[in-house]
Amino acid sequence: MAVQVAVAGFGGRMGRALAAALRLSEHAGLSAAIVRPGSSLVGADAGEVAGLGRSGLTIVDSLAKGDFDVLIDFTTPLASVENAAYCAAQGRPIAIGTTGFDAEQKRRLLANAAKVPLCLASNFSTGVNLCFQLLETAARVMGEDADIEIVEAHHRHKVDAPSGTALSMGEVVAETLGRDLDRVAVYGREGQTGERDRDTIGFATIRGGDVVGEHSVLFLAEGERVEITHRASSRLSFARGAVRAALWLMGSGQSPRAPGHYDMRDVLGLNASHLK
Ligand SMILES: NC(=O)C1=CN([C@@H]2O[C@H](COP(=O)(O)OP(=O)(O)OC[C@H]3O[C@@H](n4cnc5c(N)ncnc54)[C@H](OP(=O)(O)O)[C@@H]3O)[C@@H](O)[C@H]2O)C=CC1
Ligand SMILES: O=C(O)C1=N[C@H](C(=O)O)C[C@H](O)C1
Numbered sequence: 001m002a003v004q005v006a007v008a009g010f011g012g013r014m015g016r017a018l019a020a021a022l023r024l025s026e027h028a029g030l031s032a033a034i035v036r037p038g039s040s041l042v043g044a045d046a047g048e049v050a051g052l053g054r055s056g057l058t059i060v061d062s063l064a065k066g067d068f069d070v071l072i073d074f075t076t077p078l079a080s081v082e083n084a085a086y087c088a089a090q091g092r093p094i095a096i097g098t099t100g101f102d103a104e105q106k107r108r109l110l111a112n113a114a115k116v117p118l119c120l121a122s123n124f125s126t127g128v129n130l131c132f133q134l135l136e137t138a139a140r141v142m143g144e145d146a147d148i149e150i151v152e153a154h155h156r157h158k159v160d161a162p163s164g165t166a167l168s169m170g171e172v173v174a175e176t177l178g179r180d181l182d183r184v185a186v187y188g189r190e191g192q193t194g195e196r197d198r199d200t201i202g203f204a205t206i207r208g209g210d211v212v213g214e215h216s217v218l219f220l221a222e223g224e225r226v227e228i229t230h231r232a233s234s235r236l237s238f239a240r241g242a243v244r245a246a247l248w249l250m251g252s253g254q255s256p257r258a259p260g261h262y263d264m265r266d267v268l269g270l271n272a273s274h275l276k
Helices: 013-024 077-090 103-114 126-145 164-176 236-249
Strands: 003-008 028-034 070-073 094-096 117-120 147-154 185-187 201-207 213-221 224-232 260-262
Touching: 003 013, 003 077, 003 236, 013 028, 013 236, 028 236, 070 077, 070 236, 077 094, 077 103, 094 236, 103 117, 103 260, 117 236, 126 164, 126 213, 126 224, 126 236, 147 164, 164 201, 164 213
Parallel strands: 003 028, 003 070, 070 094, 094 117, 117 260, 147 201, 185 201
Antiparallel strands: 147 213, 213 224
16 A cells, blocks of 8 residues: 655645655655645645646645655744654654754754654755765865865745755765864855865855756865766656655555664665765
C-alpha cells in the first residue's frame, strides 16, 4: 500500500510542486493537505488547487485534521517548529525543507529528532547534494590557496537570505577547512572594506523574477579559478527529492528509520565513509 503523506504549506509554491511529485510517485500518495489557519484555501479540493484536477481530498488547516504516515513540511520556520513538535508527539517521521531558521528555532526543531526520524535539508535536489560532495573535494584541494565566494540567485518572492543552500554550502567548505562559518562569513560588502582576508567566505545574494534557484561557489586562486554551479529549472527537482526522503524515513516499506537527525545526503547514501 502507498505511504500516506501529509504536506504542510500546501498552498505555497513547493506545496503545489509536492502535489505533482506525489501524483507521479508509485509508492507515496497525498493523504492530507495542510494550509495556514485562516487561509482562504481551507475546504477547497487539493487536486484542483494544485492544478491537477479534482482529487476528492479537502484542504484542512491543521495536522490534527489529517490522516498520514509521514509529514513533508515546506512552510515557515515558526510553523515547521510547531509541526515537528506535533509529529514527535504522534511518533510520525518528518521531512522539512523550510529554510531561514534562527539558531534557537533550529535547536527546538532538532530536539524532536530524539523522538522521531527527522530529515532536514536546505535543498532536496540530487544535484545540490552532489555539489556538497564536490565542494568538500574542492575545498580540500584548493581551499587554503583560494578566496572562496558563494553567489546565489532566487525569485523575487523569497523571504530569507542568503538561501539555506548557500549557507549549507558555506558550512561544508568551512568545516572541511576547519573554519567556523559564524566567524569567517561575510554577508555583502560596501564602502571602504579594506583588502580581502583570505580566511573569509563571502556571500552574495541576487533576488528577482522567477529564478527557481541558482548557486555558485567560486574558488579564486592566483592564475586560475574553479566554479561549482547548480541551476534548478523546476521545483519538481526539490519536490521529488522530498518525496524520496519521506519514503526513506518510512524505511521503504519496512519499519521506519530510528529516531535521529538526517539530511538528504543520508537519503542518497552520500554520507558513506568510503566517499570521504
Ligand atoms: N529544501 C528545499 O529543497 C527547498 C526549500 N524551500 C523552502 O521552503 C519554504 C517554502 O518555500 P515556498 O513554497 O517557495 O514558499 P511559499 O511562501 O510559496 O509557501 C509557504 C507556504 O506555507 C504556508 N504556511 C505558513 N504557515 C503555515 C502553517 N502554520 N501551516 C501550514 N501552512 C503554512 C504559507 O501560507 P500563507 O501564504 O497563507 O501564509 C505558504 O502557502 C521556504 O523556506 C523555502 O526557502 C523552497 C524550495 C526548495
Ligand atoms: O525559496 C526557494 O525557492 C528555495 N529555497 C531553498 C534555499 O533557501 O536554499 C532551496 C532552493 O534553492 C529554492
